[in-house]
Amino acid sequence: MSGEEEENAAELKIGDEFLKAKCLMNCEVALILEHKYEQLQQTSDDPMNQVSQVFEKSLQYVKRFSRYKNPDALCVLGNLCPETVEEAIAMVPSIRSKGRAHDDEAIEKMLNDLSLIKKFE
């Protein structure tokens, strides 16, 4: 029980098994759950009946709170660490694509934020 008492996510005290486990961003969870939901749709007529309430609620939640629509693009940006807006657009053209409100200023701000993270590590 002592482990339970000391649990504190703010200091990353979350128990050994969770430290070993991979934590997921909401957008990744959304991808996984949507994929699973599609699979269910193919095998049965009424997939909503097949899934548990927990699944349904989680899916709604991660859809509502996904910050990124495309985690792959995020990964590329994280790996390559572009410094200028032009560089970023060249690497990941989709950040300019239709349906996203990313203008140059927003991209620049995002890159600044990323470089800040680098500094603090």
Place this chain on the structure above:
Amino acid sequence: MFFHIVLERNIQLHPRHFGRNLRDNIVSKLMKGVEGTCSGRHGFVVAITGIENIGKGLIRDGTGFVTFPVKYQCVVFRPFKGEILEAVVSMVNKMGFFAEAGPVQIFVSNHLIPDDMEFQSGDMPNYTTSDGSVKIQKDSEVRLKIIGTRVDATEIVCLFISCQEVSFFLLRFSL
């Protein structure tokens, strides 16, 4: 927070399921028995994503049932004390408000709501700051900090959220 984690469970199978589809039967029984459940230790099991391995079965004496140890990967949702997360308000009353973060129900007592927020009754009960700039009502998105969890048999209920983190979505970058 969501995690991708490997868990283990023993699955008991009736002999009539043995045969060519043994593996499928084990997997579907695992999914039925595990998905949607919740434990205090691992939180909510949202979805099984893969089977790591199925161990050798052990025949139970006297019954013919066979127990298979199964290792599986799954997505779990586990709230931690001290964690900050986002939630959708589902109900507001004078005692405080309820919010939902995925499968978890969260209660925020009015003692923990900032002092400058007043309760307003009406058909849309809400908590509003004196200048009216921030309003917490049904369907608002709030960011809050978990200060305690309670585990019921079937669900984790997070109780009591500290107040300074209760903020509207628009304020989220000021954290």
